[in-house]
Amino acid sequence: MKYIFVTGGVVSSLGKGVASASLGALLRARGYRVTAVKIDPYINIDAGTMRPYEHGEVFVTASGAETDLDIGNYERFLDLDIPPGSNITTGQVYQEVIRKERAGDYLSQTVQVIPHITDEIKRRIKVAGENAGAEIVLIEVGGTVGDIESLPFLEAIRQFRFDEGDENVLYLHLTLVPYLGTSNEFKTKPTQHSVATLRSVGISPDIVMVRSKEKLPSEITRKIALFTSVRENRVFSSFDVSHVYEVPLALEEQGLGKAVEDLLKLERVHPNLGVWSNAVRTIKQPTRAVTIALAGKYTAMPDAYLSLLESLTHAGIANDARVNIKWINAEELDNSSEEEGGLEAQLGDVDGILVPGGFGIRGIEGKIHAAEYARTHGVPYLGICLGMQIAVIEYARNVAGLEGANSTEFDGYAPHKVIDLMPEQVEIAGLGGTMRLGDWPMDLKAGTKIASLYGIPDGGTVRERHRHRFEVNPAYTERLQDAGLTISGVTPGVAGRGAGLVESIEIPGHPFFVALQAHPEFKSRPMRPSPPFAGFVAAALERQSAERSGRPSAGSESQPMPSA
Structure with missing residues (x-):
């Protein structure tokens, strides 16, 4: 099983869910068995009791889980029913670790964040992939790099590369490049700082994806590559489009699918994206x-x-x-x-x-x-x-x-x-x-x-x-x-x-x-x-x-x- 971890930086609500789902769609279009996992660092057990004004809708899965709305994006983009255990929260993790401690599973041990909490996080990610019978598991880490509540999850995903091997783990980091109208320029400094923060917890991204109002000029892409130590052909622009169903097409056109194939040592496959092309055509020209x-x-x-x-x-x-x-x-x-x-x-x-x-x-x-x-x-x-x-x-x-x-x-x-x-x-x-x-x-x-x-x-x-x-x-x-x-x-x-x-x-x-x-x-x-x-x-x-x-x-x- 191969794992793709998607993290975010600079600000929240950049669209990690859509980016993850779009990458999943590109892999599904290549014939791979794909599933997706959403990690939410809040202490709630699930999203069922939250205010819609704060977290959006509560998405209900076939198994009856009340989950984050990104699970809905995954189901729509992947055309799959996401299996149980695919929305992991801090509340679930700590609840299970405490249950095991009370049951005597950790007798003689001092129960700590490392390794007990991180091991439980890793176990849940692997079980979600096994439940789906997946070849590739996409894991979106909610929140923003630098948040205190995200640290145990970042440590857990850092360990994955050591556990599973370089060719089976990929880190994708999504950041923001704002455009300042007063000076007519894109500013890359927030992205540089975001990647530096991610590196401070031991994770170096293989791919940087940048949210921006418009597609980034080549000189900005080169600058991001230089200052983040990511190859230029692995820096992708996730710019504003008229509808989210255009995102998979825009990312495939830039070569995201091929980059993932190279990094995970996958066979080169020409994707069948006809359903997305037809959908976008109808949406734009009904x-x-x-x-x-x-x-x-x-x-x-x-x-x-x-x-x-x-x-x-x-x-x-x-x-x-x-x-x-x-x-x-x-x-x-x-x-x-x-x-x-x-x-x-x-x-x-x-x-x-x-x-x-x-x-x-x-x-x-x-x-x-x-x-x-x-x-x-x-x-x-x-x-x-x-x-x-x-x-x-x-x-x-x-x-x-x-x-x-x-x-x-x-x-x-x-x-x-x-x-x-x-x-x-x-x-x-x-x-x-x-x-x-x-x-x-x-x-x-x-x-x-x-x-x-x-x-x-x-x-x-x-x-x-x-x-x-x-x-x-x-x-x-x-x-x-x-x-x-x-x-x-x-x-x-x-x-x-x-x-x-x-x-x-x-x-x-x-x-x-x-x-x-x-x-x-x-x-x-x-x-x-x-x-x-x-x-x-x-x-x-x-x-x-x-x-x-x-x-x-x-x-x-x-x-x-x-x-x-």
Whole structure:
């Protein structure tokens, strides 16, 4: 097994995850079995309890791990499900070492950072590669070189070269070269200092990758090579591009793949990058464009919805269209009403409405207004997790006549608790890693729109990832169905729960009103878009086309209207 370690310097948020994922894509395009590991030096066990505004979205793997969003980048770029144990944190490492010490595994020893903590770090990296059956393991060390919290991880990866041999270990360091407009010059001093700091802990980079606004001039590349003692043909420019899917192509054009082949003594292979070329071509030169309203509460931090945004991009690629996002702060819709024109001002110019997942009461009534607008105006609607629960609450109130319907998450005294805590969640006290997580099956009903989207019109079972505590209350499913709501998917085989948990709903006669309890965005790929997202964008394009031609969109004549 060969190991590529990616470190970062100067500042955080340079894009180590995208750089690592892009390198992985180049190696995958050469036919290698590749996996990726993300090291996060924080003491949290995982990312599950962190604020989206601070760390972006929590990405959920098939095994149910709540991880850093970079794991999502790896899955999308590598087109793989990343196996368990691929997101390593300080909390996990110390927790395991302390467990072993208490169990007597280190009897007579003084337990120390070196070798016990570093050995545990190395063990986890190797196990992650073995679990994936990988030939090459990419390991991204989070944070910035020089951070105190990163030192044990840097020491551990330093030891890898001695343990595994020069030809099996590669160090890539990503830094920043700022451009000063006042003097019209690129400044390499931060990169020089960053590499010097890395060397101070015993690691000399084999490759230096530089983030910059524009591609670096050759004289700057030569200067970096000279002052960092890295060969000039191993200094690469990761400059700003219009979309991250251009990064693998830009790096391959500069020779990154060949440099890695040389350093790791790999066979020279011509990569097949057709999927990336086609994706970039569609993103940059689509034949159509569509506008989707995303009604959420973390709209000031797009990374909080990273997988959603990428899924819409994938759906746009599949439909040869650019998907433009109109960010709607759900709190601003809370007091809006259609009679006063507030909703029309916010939502009247969009081709589709998406309500994402989330937690907490803030912005909930605004999301309910968005769902109602979509239902009553024939606007394509896609609800994800909380977005499905919102759609059920809105339908219960305004169509099924269940006045005051709500979720117990927001109102424990609601007269109609149409959304309630899952029974297995009632006795759970802790928060970390305790939700319904990971891949779960969904039985899709024959003849429904969602079954058609998944390519199984006669019905069948698919698997999607979950992250939730609340569900549609089974005590109300019959009343909702009597009022015209279609329950199009359920979880099979849930003991004592009859037909199972509600997994998806839709409204018959509506052009596109589909909502899922799952998070299908976590399994979407550039080359394999999520079926619900691809269908949603297709419906939005159909609505747009129908409006331009002056004809009604499919199904809009019979859409249900509020009856309560």
